[in-house]
Amino acid sequence: MADPDDLLHQVADTFKLMSDASRLAILKLCLEGPASVGHIAETLDLSPSLVSHHLRLLRAARLVRSERRGRHVFYDAEDHHIRCIVADMLEHVAEEAGIDLERSAA
Amino acid sequence: MADPDDLLHQVADTFKLMSDASRLAILKLCLEGPASVGHIAETLDLSPSLVSHHLRLLRAARLVRSERRGRHVFYDAEDHHIRCIVADMLEHVAEEAGIDLERSAA
DNA sequence: GCGACATATGAACAACTATTCAACTATACG
DNA sequence: CGTATAGTTGAATAGTTGTTCATATGTCGC
Numbered sequence: 001m002a003d004p005d006d007l008l009h010q011v012a013d014t015f016k017l018m019s020d021a022s023r024l025a026i027l028k029l030c031l032e033g034p035a036s037v038g039h040i041a042e043t044l045d046l047s048p049s050l051v052s053h054h055l056r057l058l059r060a061a062r063l064v065r066s067e068r069r070g071r072h073v074f075y076d077a078e079d080h081h082i083r084c085i086v087a088d089m090l091e092h093v094a095e096e097a098g099i100d101l102e103r104s105a106a
Numbered sequence: 107m108a109d110p111d112d113l114l115h116q117v118a119d120t121f122k123l124m125s126d127a128s129r130l131a132i133l134k135l136c137l138e139g140p141a142s143v144g145h146i147a148e149t150l151d152l153s154p155s156l157v158s159h160h161l162r163l164l165r166a167a168r169l170v171r172s173e174r175r176g177r178h179v180f181y182d183a184e185d186h187h188i189r190c191i192v193a194d195m196l197e198h199v200a201e202e203a204g205i206d207l208e209r210s211a212a
Numbered sequence: 213g214c215g216a217c218a219t220a221t222g223a224a225c226a227a228c229t230a231t232t233c234a235a236c237t238a239t240a241c242g
Numbered sequence: 243c244g245t246a247t248a249g250t251t252g253a254a255t256a257g258t259t260g261t262t263c264a265t266a267t268g269t270c271g272c
Contacts, residue, residue: 008134009127010199011192016125020260021118028114037219050261052220071218071269081198086117088187088194093116095185126230143249156231158250177239177248213272220267229258237250242243 014061018086022046023054030064031083034074120167124192128152129160136170137189140180 025044041048058064065078147154164170171184
């Protein structure tokens with residue numbers, strides 16, 4: 001991803017994990033409690049392969065943790081900051097809702 | 107960027123703005139108070155052109171606001187959620203890296 | 213052992229994005 | 243007016259990334 005020594009890069013890289021709609025949806029689902037790969041794939045209408053790919057990245061950044069139970073592997077959100085971050089960003093976006101993206105100079 | 111109707115996509119897109127190290131650094135600088143394009147470029151060692159490109163995106167998502175004063179254009183962070191989001195993410199990354207935030211400049 | 217199910221993984225490709233460069237607009241001062 | 247400073251913008255490009263497909267690994271029941 002990037003320079004592992006640089007804190008700013010690590011922060012940016014972690015934001016990058018939340019910058020994809022599919023991955024963000026997966027993360028949100030894991031915030032609601034442990035969910036298997038298959039369940040996530042079915043719920044979000046994504047291929048199991050894709051979900052697995054995304055979960056691997058999320059786990060690498062410790063945003064989710066995995067636990068195998070039988071044939072299934074359950075993932076749930078690990079860090080307590082994440083919920084706040086997602087909630088804050090939702091509020092931010094909601095506040096500016098209904099605004100055109102292209103605006104000209106001040 | 108993406109489907110403007112979908113709130114989740116908007117959230118993801120806003121995270122994407124913070125997922126680039128240069129842009130995140132610019133945003134952090136703007137959180138400390140109004141800064142001109144030239145000042146930002148010099149401080150972060152980036153080309154004015156690049157800074158301007160990034161600021162345009164940040165302004166489109168209302169993460170910063172611009173105000174012209176003479177020949178300079180000053181930008182500062184607009185939304186009150188953003189500071190919390192960046193701070194929370196710093197804590198998250200610091201936790202899993204075992205870094206003491208008090209000692210490394212945030 | 214075998215077969216079915218659940219997840220993981222690697223390669224390949226299309227789509228996207230950060231950065232640079234050059235040209236452009238805007239403001240101030242003589 | 244012309245010149246200098248400050249910032250913007252569009253095109254081109256090199257690098258990155260999400261997704262798919264095929265294949266592999268792991269687990270349970272027979």
